[in-house]
Amino acid sequence: MQFNSSMPWWSYLLMGAGLLAFIALVAQSIWRHRGVHRSLFASPYTLWMIVFTVLPVVLIAYYAFTDSAGGFTLDNFRAFWDSNHLMREQLRSAAGDEVAATVVRGSVNIDTLVYSLWMAFLCTAICLLLGYPAALFMADRQMKLGATIVVLFIIPMWMNFLLRTIAWMSLLEDTGLINQLLEAMGLGKRQLLYNQGAVLLGMIYNFLPFMVFPIYTSLSKLDPRLSEAAADLGCNSWRTLYKVIMPLSIPGVISGITMVFMPSVTTFFIPRVLGGGHTQMFGDLIEAKFLTEGNWNVGSALSLVMMLLILISLSILRKADPNGEGGGIA
């Protein structure tokens, strides 16, 4: 990769200044408290996060806004909007404006993004439709399922994520179990692998537990007297579900949607294995920009766009659950 990977001189200066400022802050705190105050316990972590989280994000931003020579440019974002942008610029300098004008806007990047968002939306919606009833029945006290059912949902998640996906490969392939069953039933073989449906199935399989757990947590915390009160006041069970239980489980639903939607937009292994590379998603695109094409600048711009999209959707979801009651898996 000959893309400019050596540090400009001022980056050493910035890093040195940052380190000095950090040491000064720690020293000031020790002097003020006449000893190590407990808040200083966080300083190793702070330093770690600055080096391994903040600095890398700054690097991505740096590459997104510079060209291969290191000068400021917005071309990388233009390349996101128009994937033929670079080619057109090259033609313009080689053959003039007229030839360049014949190059139409390349929509590969935008199309991939829209496709990824659509697939993530489908995956999230199906996970919600399948997962909500499951969580509801799991939390149902009359079923007396207790903790065992939760453990049963967790165990498959402990298997390596790639092995789980590969397992579907052997189920779906032309000579796989499902096709053998179909043949035995006289329905004939079907192409199940290497299409959009297989990718969607793999995503649902991997992310369904992330939808079930938060909803289950918020439902099992509900006071059973609430639904008893609703029944006493004349609600039938459907009305209780619709008017009492569902509104109170919204934080769990939102947490579940976040936990499924985010990894689905950015997934890049499942499309490759189950989709056979026919369907590219946004994660694949970013990976290809960095590792195959070696174009860090455009790759960084795409990463920034993705981060921005996720931050926007998270803040919209947070609005619906302002107290963050949904919690995580725990």
Add this chain to the structure above:
Amino acid sequence: MTKVLKRIYLGLILIFLYMPIAVLIVQSFNAGKSRAKWEGVSLHWYIDLFNNTAIMNALWVTLSVALLATIVSTVIGTLAAIGIHSMRKRPQAMMMTLTNLPNTMPDIVTGISLMLLFIFTQVDRGYVTMLLAHITFDTPYVILSVLPKLKQMNKHTYEAALDLGATPRYALLHVLIPECKQGIVTGALLAFTLSLDDFTVSYFTTSPLVQNLSTLIYSATKLGITPIYYALSALMFVVLLLLLLAVNRRTQEN
């Protein structure tokens, strides 16, 4: 009646979750290489598995990285949680934003940004960089498990210890840490499983010479999966199941 229907629904979901795993386990005992034909029971894929140095090395890398990353992130994270808890409001809010930042970043961006950092600072990618990356994504989860325990704690307990003559260090080790022990254990377990299961971040922060199980399986998918990997999955599944049962029994006895 409705109870039966509910049970059937949950059963179907569980079949959906377990079917691929069951098929893998059955296939791992197939004597032949073909997935389509059953050629009798055999253990030879398991023997091949233990003789396969690439897989055994990857298993070692996966386990050692997970263990080391868990230890380091649990220590840094617990200290950080105690520190954040005793901060005033403004710095506390800043630290929480910093802690939540990695959770809002997609894995692929975390991996790529770390890859850029290592190339930028001219550090060769390999075992150490993978370990650093794993510690980085594990630590916030430890903090998020320990902090709630600190918040639940009665803050006068610590002060009472000081009043009764404990030094701050003694009070920290004998009052504060035992109070949030449960959170520390949860955080450590979470860190360990996250580290075991990670593919994306490892993929970008290691070199092809140092592979963990995930990156090895990934390269195997390009060449074609042999039943050795089925044997590996079956073994991992059984080990995890036994581990989980052991933990469950221990918690029930206590």
